[in-house]
Amino acid sequence: xxxxxxxxxxxxxxxxxxxxxxxxxxxxxxxxxxxxxxxxxxxxxxxxxxxxxxxxxxxxxxxxxxxxxxxxxxxxxxxxxxxxxxxxxxxxxxxxxxxxxxxxxxxxxxxxxxxxxxxxxxxxxxxxxxxxxxxxxxxxxxxxxxxxxxxxxxxxxxxxxxxxxxxxxxxxxxxxxxxxxxxxxxxxxxxxxxxxxxxxxxxxxxxxxxxxxxxxxxxxxxxxxxxxxxxxxxxxxxxxxxxxxxxxxxxxxxxxxxxxxxxxxxxxxxxxxxxxxxxxxxxxxxxxxxxxxxxxxxxxxxxxxxxxxxxx
Amino acid sequence: xxxxxxxxxxxxxxxxxxxxxxxxxxxxxxxxxxxxxxxxxxxxxxxxxxxxxxxxxxxxxxxxxxxxxxxxxxxxxxxxxxxxxxxxxxxxxxxxxxxxxxxxxxxxxxxxxxxxxxxxxxxxxxxxxxxxxxxxxxxxxxxxxxxxxxxxxxxxxxxxxxxxxxxxxxxxxxxxxxxxxxxxxxxxxxxxxxxxxxxxxxxxxxxxxxxxxxxxxxxxxxxxxxxxxxxxxxxxxxxxxxxxxxxxxxxxxxxxxxxxxxxxxxxxxxxxxxxxxxxxxxxxxxxxxxxxxxxxxxxxxxxxxxxxxxxx
Numbered sequence: 047x048x049x050x051x052x053x054x055x056x057x058x059x060x061x062x063x064x065x066x067x068x069x070x071x072x073x074x075x076x077x078x079x080x081x082x083x084x085x086x087x088x089x090x091x092x093x094x095x096x097x098x099x100x101x102x103x104x105x106x107x108x109x110x111x112x113x114x115x116x117x118x119x120x121x122x123x124x125x126x127x128x129x130x131x132x133x134x135x136x137x138x139x140x141x142x143x144x145x146x147x148x149x150x151x152x153x154x155x156x157x158x159x160x161x162x163x164x165x166x167x168x169x170x171x172x173x174x175x176x177x178x179x180x181x182x183x184x185x186x187x188x189x190x191x192x193x194x195x196x197x198x199x200x201x202x203x204x205x206x207x208x209x210x211x212x213x214x215x216x217x218x219x220x221x222x223x224x225x226x227x228x229x230x231x232x233x234x235x236x237x238x239x240x241x242x243x244x245x246x247x248x249x250x251x252x253x254x255x256x257x258x259x260x261x262x263x264x265x266x267x268x269x270x271x272x273x274x275x276x277x278x279x280x281x282x283x284x285x286x287x288x289x290x291x292x293x294x295x296x297x298x299x300x301x302x303x304x305x306x307x308x309x310x311x312x313x314x315x316x317x318x319x320x321x322x323x324x325x326x327x328x329x330x331x332x333x334x335x336x337x338x339x340x341x342x343x344x345x346x347x348x349x350x351x352x353x354x355x356x357x358x
Numbered sequence: 359x360x361x362x363x364x365x366x367x368x369x370x371x372x373x374x375x376x377x378x379x380x381x382x383x384x385x386x387x388x389x390x391x392x393x394x395x396x397x398x399x400x401x402x403x404x405x406x407x408x409x410x411x412x413x414x415x416x417x418x419x420x421x422x423x424x425x426x427x428x429x430x431x432x433x434x435x436x437x438x439x440x441x442x443x444x445x446x447x448x449x450x451x452x453x454x455x456x457x458x459x460x461x462x463x464x465x466x467x468x469x470x471x472x473x474x475x476x477x478x479x480x481x482x483x484x485x486x487x488x489x490x491x492x493x494x495x496x497x498x499x500x501x502x503x504x505x506x507x508x509x510x511x512x513x514x515x516x517x518x519x520x521x522x523x524x525x526x527x528x529x530x531x532x533x534x535x536x537x538x539x540x541x542x543x544x545x546x547x548x549x550x551x552x553x554x555x556x557x558x559x560x561x562x563x564x565x566x567x568x569x570x571x572x573x574x575x576x577x578x579x580x581x582x583x584x585x586x587x588x589x590x591x592x593x594x595x596x597x598x599x600x601x602x603x604x605x606x607x608x609x610x611x612x613x614x615x616x617x618x619x620x621x622x623x624x625x626x627x628x629x630x631x632x633x634x635x636x637x638x639x640x641x642x643x644x645x646x647x648x649x650x651x652x653x654x655x656x657x658x659x660x661x662x663x664x665x666x667x668x669x670x
Contacts, residue, residue, distance in 0.1 A: 090420055090421060090422055090423075090425070091422070091423060091441060092441070093423070093424055093425055093439050093440050093441040093551070094425065094439050094441070094551065094637075095441065095549065095551055095593075095595075096639060097551065097593065097637035097638075097639050097640045098635075098637060098638040098639035098640070099425070099427075099437075099439065099638075100436070100437050100439075100553060100632075100634035100635055100636050100637075100638070101427075101436070101633065101634045101635055102414075102416050102427060102429075102436050102633060102634060103633075103635075104414050108402050109402060110402055110403070111402075111403060111405070112405055113402070113405055113406065113411070115411075115413075115414060117414075117633065118633030118634075119631070119632055119633030120633075124412070124413070124414050125411075125412050127405050127406050127411065127412075128405050129403060129404070129405040129406070129407065169626070169629060169630060170630075170633060237407065239405070239406065239407055239409065241412060248575045248580050256574055257574065257575050257576075257580040258572055258573065258574050258575070259571075259572070259573055259575055259583070260570055260571070260572040261570065261571055262568055262569065262570050262571075263560045263569050263570070263571055264569075267630065268560050268569040269630060269631070271571070281409065283407075314481070317481060318481060318482075318579060318581060319431070319581070320412075320431055321413065321414060321415075321429065321430030321431030321432075321482060322412035322413045322414060322430075323410075323412055323413055323415075324412050325406075325409035325410060325412075326409075326410040326411075326412070327408060327409050327410035328409045328410070
């Protein structure tokens, strides 16, 4: 097939756009210019004049304790990434002790409020009341409880760009339980990298046998998508070895006897569905299974506070 | 609200990622590095280690006669862009005359075949047979008939990355008729810029009153989305004046008396739904309505060749 293509076509077809952030440090991101190949024959015409191209733009979220990329079309993130360590989690206990006499000044999520994210252009920005009366919680993707640096850092997890509409039975039940499990992994690993995001998965229609993706949209303009599922891809590092586990949970409550390992899915399946590539600079063949290093076969708490006003 | 944020947070929240291609020429694209602000307090932690970030990557398609950005998640483009002029369309007639004695060597879509696009990574690449038996046409988004440069340039419109699953009654009927209309605009303007792409629009469920986006997915792995709608944003330039018209058509056949102007929608509505920004370097206040310069109130052909094997 390639024989039919002329040299320009061949050369122009060998590159992809780089990742949004291609450097390995969030503070020193460099975005290389893609190699735009020209040749005398069949040089691409300038087809957009001086008017620019439409995007897509993924708004990069750079916070004190996490980074992420925002999906303007679905008004959820593409993903958020955080790093947990024993030290980062322990700092909470530390500050508990040192600040016990000045209770009010202690960093705490109770001092935070949901707020719109000024980093997102107005046309694509989600407002706290876009979720009002939808029946869905404003569900944190980076959990507030993972963040201890400062009140400002906790506040950053309350930007609406860090929220997805989550069913209360999910957000306050199995998801909260799963988040606690992930925090606990710092006891087993030196470093725990967590990438979390929404998914929109198809289901087979029993009547016509075809597969459909169906998700609700909420908000004033019906632009905020309600994900059908959420993923967490977790990378634990211990003594230079890497352990990866990837989980997909439906946006709904679960039966009481649901075990954590029932949510395990190959990371490639999550990549195929999301279009993302997780930990792309990591040689995947050298990675061991997370559940070979930590216990994954236990029951998650499914109970939730049905009447609680708080959203996590 | 902003008063509560510390200086780092304020400064880090004021930038968005640039467009994929920010320069005004496809052959000289420059991608600026976003200003990554640091401060002594609350400096962002490196939360992805040396393992990279997950994307999203929009594969940039640079062809002889069009450019585009590919959506790895939905296996359709985000958009494709082309430029039409009287000269570019007339060249076809010209080559017809000059090559009439060597019929077989004339550039023609009949010499082209659908083929997978080697510019897209295998995990996200669409194969011609992903559409087989789906009931949907492999519908060109840049029409083959818009391209006359060379056989290689026409072949480039047959990459599966330029296809969307289109209902035959749509692709061979109203959509083909609309594409002919767009080509005809070169008679009214010096330059015609056309951006085309898929949409996934919500519908209200009459039973529960809520809004849902629902689309079929086809292919071996059920990863190729069937758009519910398609847009074309058209910019005509004449004597230095700009005329814009934006149209949204449902992926289905239409009634016989359907008029073109029934598909008109404000470009802002398309932007809100797609997350894109059209002709971002153009001062929109100075733009006139396309339909103030050309006739938009006429019936589109709705008939189609139901038994035709060819797909456009």
